[in-house]
Amino acid sequence: MTTGIAVLNFGEPAVADRDVVEDYLERIFLANMDIEGETTQEAARERARSLAERRAPGLIEEYGEIGGSPLNAHADRQAELVETELRDRGYDVKTYVGYQFMEPFVEDAAEAAHDDGVDRLIGLPVYPLCGPSTTVQALEKLSNAVDDLDWDVPYTEITGYHTHSAYARLRADNIRETLNREGLELDSDTRLIFSAHGTPTYYLDEGSRYVQYVEEYCKMVAGMLGNPEWELGYQNHANRDVEWTQPDVEDVIEEIDAERVVVDPTSFMHEQSETLGELDHDLREEAEEEGLGFTRVPVPYDDERFVGLLADLTEPFIADFDPDLYGLQQCKCRPEPNAMCLNARRND
Structure with a gap:
């Protein structure tokens, strides 16, 4: 039985290209337009584009100074390491990277896993702190993509784990x-x-x-x-x-x-x-x-201990044992029956 793991991240442009950066920012602003109150979809898109054009010059300059963002390369590496770690533990798994605001999108990860015919799917956002515009939005995108594919697959989501x-x-x-x-x-x-x-x-x-x-x-x-x-x-x-x-x-x-x-x-x-x-x-x-x-302090993105932690979080759902043995319970921030986290017990 093959388990697909959708490793979800925010995504960032790897180059300081104006069109790429503006489109990236427009997606972000549009996804979070509810913070500005109710509006029509057309007005929301116009507002998101206006905000993107205003913010883009500063961000383009920043990307130019740092040589483009390495986020996607780091995220790709994390997914590779998690797959290797779980395969070394004897599990048949495959990881799929999906970004909220850059290609390959979260929806692309779901489609790739579907096309490969995996037997079950796990959504794993690489956000230790559960937040509404990161963890929750990423998993909503993945869940909606599974529904849009009319895919009847056993599906689990993992949310907050900062207390591990x-x-x-x-x-x-x-x-x-x-x-x-x-x-x-x-x-x-x-x-x-x-x-x-x-x-x-x-x-x-x-x-x-x-x-x-x-x-x-x-x-x-x-x-x-x-x-x-x-x-x-x-x-x-x-x-x-x-x-x-x-x-x-x-x-x-x-x-x-x-x-x-x-x-x-x-x-x-x-x-x-x-x-x-x-x-x-x-x-x-x-x-x-x-x-x-x-x-x-540098970010320990490829530290083997973090890779092992991500593998541990998915293991109960791959090995078919009670996730509560690892402290994972139904999430309160994303109250879906298949969303699990380490924060739920304290938030009862």
Whole structure:
């Protein structure tokens, strides 16, 4: 019995091409148009295109500076490693990469798995922190694609897993290794900054627990590091006139009373524009203007421990044993009977 695993990611342009970037941004803005209130589909498309054209020049410049985003290449590598790991465990599996906003799209992954005739399908977003515009949207796309194919296949979704002990330990070890490599210690002179991707507060008002999950992650990782002083800031995108999570990480940097900051890209699992551009360039510049030394923790996207964790999450559904033995229960953020996560028990 062959299991198909749709490894889902956001996707980013690998080149600084205007048409590619504008189309990419238009898809993102259109997918999240509900944060601006009700509108017609035609008006939504016009608004999304207008926002894309306005945002594109800055992002094109950013992609040019970083040589294009490596996100897709990293995601492809993760999928290959997960397939290899599960095959080494003796399972008949095949992974399919699908991106929310770049080709191959999530729908392409579903179609490829369908054409290969897999006997069951697992949706696996590579977003440890469950969010509405990432995890939930990606799985909605996959579920809709399966329905559109009129495909009667046993289908499971995996959502949030940031509380997995192996994940928190991996991230804590990654910070510790960076400190050791740079000859640093977290003390009164060197402050740990967690930098999380921001989200519009609209989603929080609608019931998303994203901020709760971010804070849980920070507390777990900080605890594994001996509970040093730490701060949390959000990388918000002021593309629309809507409220975002606070505080902005730039504001956090301005208020730091230390000599140096060590910045952890909180639960980013790929190097991308938000790490290589927003952190390595923009935030570093902010920190240096404040007289702060700056160290950014690299993303452990191809660490064998993360690959093993992703394999572990899918294993109950491949090996046909009770997923609750691994702590996986029906998700509350995506209340579908086939959506499973590690957060459900605490959210009862």
